[in-house]
Amino acid sequence: MRSTSLSNANDYCVSDRTLAAYFETDWSDFFQHKPESLAERPRSLTSSMSSNSSVKAANAILSAIEDYQVRPKSLLEIGPGLGRTLYELCVNLQDIEKVKVFEPSPIFFDHLLRILHGNVKNVPVIKNAQELFYVPFNCRKIVNIFSASSIDLVNSEMKRADLAAYDLVLCLNVLDQCGSPMQLLKDLKNSVRTGGLLCVSCTYQWPSKHLNVGESTIEDLCQCFGSSWEIVDEVELDYSLRLNHRCRYVFDSHLVIVKKLSIQNATSAQ
Numbered sequence: 001m002r003s004t005s006l007s008n009a010n011d012y013c014v015s016d017r018t019l020a021a022y023f024e025t026d027w028s029d030f031f032q033h034k035p036e037s038l039a040e041r042p043r044s045l046t047s048s049m050s051s052n053s054s055v056k057a058a059n060a061i062l063s064a065i066e067d068y069q070v071r072p073k074s075l076l077e078i079g080p081g082l083g084r085t086l087y088e089l090c091v092n093l094q095d096i097e098k099v100k101v102f103e104p105s106p107i108f109f110d111h112l113l114r115i116l117h118g119n120v121k122n123v124p125v126i127k128n129a130q131e132l133f134y135v136p137f138n139c140r141k142i143v144n145i146f147s148a149s150s151i152d153l154v155n156s157e158m159k160r161a162d163l164a165a166y167d168l169v170l171c172l173n174v175l176d177q178c179g180s181p182m183q184l185l186k187d188l189k190n191s192v193r194t195g196g197l198l199c200v201s202c203t204y205q206w207p208s209k210h211l212n213v214g215e216s217t218i219e220d221l222c223q224c225f226g227s228s229w230e231i232v233d234e235v236e237l238d239y240s241l242r243l244n245h246r247c248r249y250v251f252d253s254h255l256v257i258v259k260k261l262s263i264q265n266a267t268s269a270q
Helices: 016-030 053-067 084-092 106-117 140-147 181-190 263-269
Strands: 002-005 074-078 098-102 122-126 132-136 150-155 166-172 192-202 229-244 247-260
Touching (some): 016 106, 016 132, 016 229, 053 192, 053 229, 053 247, 074 084, 084 098, 084 166, 122 229, 166 181
Parallel strands (some): 074 098, 074 166, 098 150, 166 192
Antiparallel strands (some): 229 247
16 A cells, blocks of 8 residues: 655644544444443433444445446545545455545544554544543454555645546545535546546535635536436435534535446437
8 A cells, every 4th residue: 555645735624523523423333342431421422423424425336336337446535534435445346456545634644544554543532522532443354454455545635637547436525625626526527437437425515714716616516417427326415523422513415426428328318
């Protein structure tokens, strides 16, 4: 596995508490045991640390791959966060030979890299509104899965010079967190091989702190694909992050999966 750190960008508001929330929602089933401070809480709190949304996204993508008989050998993901969706895909897609990942956040990049190398022994968990604590994390199975794939992990935004053709391209909940969403979507389209799948999701929030001045936003992802694309599926996913032990941040994400058609197939579809 290769890793490259190129980013001098801001860290996309990833605080220590945000990092803990993402570890809980994506990887709590890999916590080795629940410490006393967790076990003492009401079951309604301790049993709902994970929202499983990353796994649900992966399952929707896997269903589309099966239904459309796509056998991806190469995969590109932009903004994997802590990598749970990527993990689920690598578990189930045995033909994957090449994986390229761009993670702009230095904090997410660093912790994903440590997960891939098995260098995470304890991870942060939210204790209350002020405190965090650490729980043991078993990443042996994760390392074994990722080591079977040739992963190139880069701490940077994807540049146009990085464009290449992939069988499966993912960009989940990133478009409305970047400066130029329309340009990113265009680059994503150009990164998909004919016959391949593009899986992109968005919450349509468009915070001004991320969006460049004068940039256009997207009202509906399904309207962004012309006759050279076939909409395979669209799914509404609810994401949930704990801010403290009794408060959650919940948002809905629109996942669209499209297949890139050949020129001949696109003409026939018209």
